[in-house]
Amino acid sequence: MLSEIIILSHVDRAYEELTNRVDSLTRSRLSNTQDRALWREILSVAQFSPPLPLILAGTKFPNGDYAPDTMISESVPYAAAALALTRDHIPDFPTGQELILAIEIDNKKLCFVAILRCKISEQSVTSQSEARLSPPVGQSPTTVARWFSLASSQVLPAHDGHLATARQAVDAYVQLSKSANTLRAYRSAVRTWCEWANAHNLSALPAHSKDIAAYLADMALRKRKTTTIDLHRAALRYLHHLAQVTVPTTHPLVSATLAGIRREAADPLPHQKTALTWDKLTQVVDTIAESDLTSLRDRALLLIGFAGAFRRSELATLEIKDVNIDEYGMHIRLSHSKGDSKRQGTLIGIPRGVTRNCPVRAYEKWLKAANLSDGAVFRRVWPSPKNKIAPDPALTRPKIGSAPLSDRAVADIIQKWCKVTGLEGDFSGHSLRRGAISTGAKDGYNLLELKRFSRHKSLQVVETYIDEASIKERHPGKLRF
Numbered sequence: 001m002l003s004e005i006i007i008l009s010h011v012d013r014a015y016e017e018l019t020n021r022v023d024s025l026t027r028s029r030l031s032n033t034q035d036r037a038l039w040r041e042i043l044s045v046a047q048f049s050p051p052l053p054l055i056l057a058g059t060k061f062p063n064g065d066y067a068p069d070t071m072i073s074e075s076v077p078y079a080a081a082a083l084a085l086t087r088d089h090i091p092d093f094p095t096g097q098e099l100i101l102a103i104e105i106d107n108k109k110l111c112f113v114a115i116l117r118c119k120i121s122e123q124s125v126t127s128q129s130e131a132r133l134s135p136p137v138g139q140s141p142t143t144v145a146r147w148f149s150l151a152s153s154q155v156l157p158a159h160d161g162h163l164a165t166a167r168q169a170v171d172a173y174v175q176l177s178k179s180a181n182t183l184r185a186y187r188s189a190v191r192t193w194c195e196w197a198n199a200h201n202l203s204a205l206p207a208h209s210k211d212i213a214a215y216l217a218d219m220a221l222r223k224r225k226t227t228t229i230d231l232h233r234a235a236l237r238y239l240h241h242l243a244q245v246t247v248p249t250t251h252p253l254v255s256a257t258l259a260g261i262r263r264e265a266a267d268p269l270p271h272q273k274t275a276l277t278w279d280k281l282t283q284v285v286d287t288i289a290e291s292d293l294t295s296l297r298d299r300a301l302l303l304i305g306f307a308g309a310f311r312r313s314e315l316a317t318l319e320i321k322d323v324n325i326d327e328y329g330m331h332i333r334l335s336h337s338k339g340d341s342k343r344q345g346t347l348i349g350i351p352r353g354v355t356r357n358c359p360v361r362a363y364e365k366w367l368k369a370a371n372l373s374d375g376a377v378f379r380r381v382w383p384s385p386k387n388k389i390a391p392d393p394a395l396t397r398p399k400i401g402s403a404p405l406s407d408r409a410v411a412d413i414i415q416k417w418c419k420v421t422g423l424e425g426d427f428s429g430h431s432l433r434r435g436a437i438s439t440g441a442k443d444g445y446n447l448l449e450l451k452r453f454s455r456h457k458s459l460q461v462v463e464t465y466i467d468e469a470s471i472k473e474r475h476p477g478k479l480r481f
Contacts, residue, residue: 001044001079004102006113006149007187014105021110023047031382033403043103044079051075052103054082054112056089057143069142072114079103082112090116104146106191113146135243141194141204144239148190151242152183174242181313181407189235205243209251212236216254220261229261272464274425276418276435277442281306282357287421293369293398294381298413300366301378303359305410305432307350308332309454312410312429318377319404320367328352330360346455376404437465442473 007014018039019027026046030039056070072089076082083101090099102113135151136143154172157165175183193215197204202211212233219229237249248254276284281302288299305315314334324331329351352360363377370379380401405413411429418427425431433454440450451462 001083001101002040002103003100004150005039005043006102006104006146017105017108017110021048047078051077052111054085054114056086057113057115076112079112086114135205135245137205137243137245138203141198144204145191145194148239149187152187185231186235186238189232190239193232193236206240206245207236207248209248209253212248213253213257216257216261226262226265229258233258273428273430273434275438276306276414276427276431278439280423281435283423284417284421285357288417293400296366296369297378297381298417300362301410301413302417302432303357303362304350306436307359308348309433309436311433313407315378315410316405316407320372320374320377323377325360330363370400375402378405379403380405434465437462441466
């Protein structure tokens with residue numbers, strides 16, 4: 001019944017908002033999967049409370065005219081009712097078009113969206129997906145944001161020997177050239193641009209170079225970071241690239257505007273998150289009790305994240321099959337890594353320690369307690385259900401999910417325990433990696449050794465990770481002054 005789930009915000013926030021709005025049975029079914037294809041099936045029979053608004057998406061007619069979004073109803077409790085109301089609203093579809101129903105999630109706003117799209121026969125050389133994702137050039141900014149969300153979320157089709165399928169696979173492979181985090185950031189930036197363009201009655205696609213320059217200047221006046229402004233420029237370049245229209249972000253006016261913004265930036269140095277060095281990390285892990293599954297998982301995550309100088313995305317996607325343990329420690333093979341664009345794999349070694357804070361021992365305790373033998377290493381753990389009538393151990397055991405934690409969840413765990421411990425600083429998902437490199441520098445390891453440890457491509461990048469205290473400790477004049 002539902003054809004699409006259109007997410008215009010962070011997927012974790014979208015999931016949280018969905019679970020807050022659906023009935024208990026649907027909430028339980030959603031908690032057991034992170035597969036967006038299964039979301040469509042589950043939400044097709046969900047009951048929403050409060051009910052969702054129903055919008056008919058704007059359509060471009062053959063003569064070039066454009067009909068804006070139309071509100072059909074402000075209160076629809078489930079998908080079947082939304083489909084019935086839409087059919088009553090437009091009983092006769094234009095020739096060659098069909099009706100599909102989607103749920104659109106934009107931050108904390110949910111709505112049903114009815115979309116008219118072209119029907120495609122099996123003999124047509126153009127696939128149904130291509131027709132749906134044809135660029136909305138000249139249409140409303142809202143439609144552009146919706147299209148970009150779909151166009152930047154392609155999946156690989158099954159091989160069937162058809163030219164149309166091969167062309168569809170090209171789109172999917174283009175998406176795979178960028179990380180999921182990058183595409184997520186691009187979707188957020190494009191949505192913000194479309195909101196700004198809509199507020200000023202400007203064309204979102206194609207955008208004019210003078211309008212993009214004004215948009216970036218407006219961000220600078222609102223004291224946005226230069227890195228954020230650069231990201232928005234890259235997202236708009238990618239938007240026009242996907243739409244196969246002239247890219248306006250390379251215009252000299254845009255480049256000169258950005259150059260001026262950088263020159264006038266109040267703080268040209270990038271803001272660095274607080275490093276979770278070994279001394280701070282041991283305070284954190286000593287705070288964590290080892291009596292429950294969540295604590296065992298979090299303790300293992302923090303210690304391994306530090307020991308391997310892992311990025312949060314690498315921790316989130318780590319699988320048991322990629323970890324080999326012997327009497328000397330563990331070997332971890334990363335099949336996906338930011339610094340390994342050719343997917344050749346990266347091998348990480350973590351020695352076995354003798355203290356209570358040994359990462360290998362923490363990993364073994366977590367796997368044994370959770371009874372895991374394959375799949376993701378770090379997963380969601382639900383608290384034990386309260387069963388006062390029949391305290392059966394089988395019924396009160398915590399539930400462990402099968403899907404891996406998101407990278408956002410990894411960051412949340414780090415921030416949570418730093419706060420519980422009472423540490424002061426701006427901690428994030430990057431604090432473990434930064435802390436590991438800073439600790440290594442303080443212990444006297446040279447840049448080449450740290451580069452090998454952190455898997456960076458250049459020594460210049462490694463230098464940016466070294467904590468200020470380490471720089472002063474290793475100052476050549478320390479013993480001379």
